[in-house]
Amino acid sequence: MSTGDPARAKTMAAATESVPPGRWTLARWAIASSTLGFPQAAGPVAFALVAVALTGDASGGAAMILAMTLAQVAGAIPLTRLGRRFAMAAFLRLLVIARTVALVAIAASAASGVSLAWLIALAAAAGLVNGAAYGYLRAVLNRIAPAAGLSRALGISATLNELTYVAAPVVASGLGSISPVLGIVAMALVGALPALLVPNLGPATAAPPEAAPRRGAGSILRPAILLWLLCAAAGGATVAAIEIGAVALALKFGYEPALAILFTVPLCIASVAGGVWVSVRNRRATRGVVVAQLLVMSAGAALAASGLSVATTLAGAILIGLVLAPLATHYSLALDALAPPHRRPEVFALLRTANACGVILASALLTAVSLSTALSAITAAMVFATVAAGIASAKRREPVPPSRE
Known part of the structure; x- marks a missing residue:
């Protein structure tokens, strides 16, 4: 490949640049990783309390969780592909913000006493980005951690995620006992933290156009x-x-x-x-x-x-x-x-x-x-x-x- 074009060479070098690893950078990523799953961990309890307050039946909360999970499955690949030509960190923030807006809408709607069908639809909207957001957050780790430290970073992340899944239902239950809407608000606020914590990759974005798949891109499902x-x-x-x-x-x-x-x-x-x-x-x-x-x-x-x-x-x-x-x-x-x-x-x-x-x-x-x-x-x-x-x-x-x- 010719390197006679300095501008092109500079663009490709920037696109493959990694953020220098540091403990604080990795700590921010680990906290972002653990808080990204907070809404899903708190959802069963928080949604059930909202459903009981509206209809007297907790099964509506299960329907909201099911809608959120099915939407995650449906949206994972389309949204991930949509973000290919954007900076990874920036697109991840956009996904998290979109989920936060949907969760805030659930809280506002529940406070207004709207029908359960609307809450189920909003839960689906909140879940739509979960798979893609995880995909981009995990890909960010490759840019900030050395290869030799990936196992440790992932182990720390797994530990924090388990703590999240233990603590989130307790938080949702405690706040929900005061007001079911507070549990949803907590989901929105904690779930928004990755947008603030995800490390800024600077010029390191998604793959450059030269490295991006061309028309004949094959399936990754090998x-x-x-x-x-x-x-x-x-x-x-x-x-x-x-x-x-x-x-x-x-x-x-x-x-x-x-x-x-x-x-x-x-x-x-x-x-x-x-x-x-x-x-x-x-x-x-x-x-x-x-x-x-x-x-x-x-x-x-x-x-x-x-x-x-x-x-x-x-x-x-x-x-x-x-x-x-x-x-x-x-x-x-x-x-x-x-x-x-x-x-x-x-x-x-x-x-x-x-x-x-x-x-x-x-x-x-x-x-x-x-x-x-x-x-x-x-x-x-x-x-x-x-x-x-x-x-x-x-x-x-x-x-x-x-x-x-």
Whole structure:
């Protein structure tokens, strides 16, 4: 390629420039990553309280969450592709602002007493950007962290995300007990923080025109990428089955519904421990270790599905939690290596979408069939993903991300 055009060379150099890594920059990214998911974590409680206040029935809150999740799946790829030729940080801020406006509209509408149908539509509008926003935020990390530090940054992010999913429902419940609208306002305010915290990449934008895909751009859904999306979806369904089915599990063993925390809190604590382990270790897991971790999650799912006792179900939840962060970190690193650089936001958006599809699957099964049947079906899906990963790992070696140092 000719380098005789200084202006062109300067443009391409700027487009591939990374922000010099620094602790404060990475800390801002980690906080942005954890607060980005706050609305989704607080939504089930906050929306349910709003629905009860309007209609006397909490099922309207579930409908709002379903609308938000389905919209996320629908909007992930179109919105990610829309932002290709914009600066990543700037487009991410725009997505977060759009979601904040939708959440504020929900709060204002709920205060005005509008019909539930309007709230469901606004929840869908708020969820539309979630997948794309995650994709761009994860892609930003590649610009601010050295290759050797990605595992640690992702481990810290996974730990903070688990803390968010523990704290957000508590905040939504506490504020919602004062006024249901306050819970929605908290979702909007905390969920807006990534727009303020995301590091400014300066001239580093999306891929330059020379590197952007041309007319014949191929599909990114290659078998190697589909494998990890499948594993993410199965893992998302497994975790969601415990979290969503916690009340049903408590009732099954003769406890009060409030004691659903017997299963959700240990899962979250184990997940935080797994995230800390990933951060301290700061190394990408080998293929054998990843398959072993998938086996542990499958075993945890099987224990929970067995229904033998509270102890076995609790042990299953802990096993699932322990490998949740390590596996999520591996999926992110594996897709980072497999995706073309200019399409990483799209692939990371697909990763979040796969997880959302797992949550939808778990919700649908828990709604349509008995608890034991739903847990057994999800266990089968997890085992299938584990077998697929084992076979693929025996056949080929994944590429290692190139060093940017």
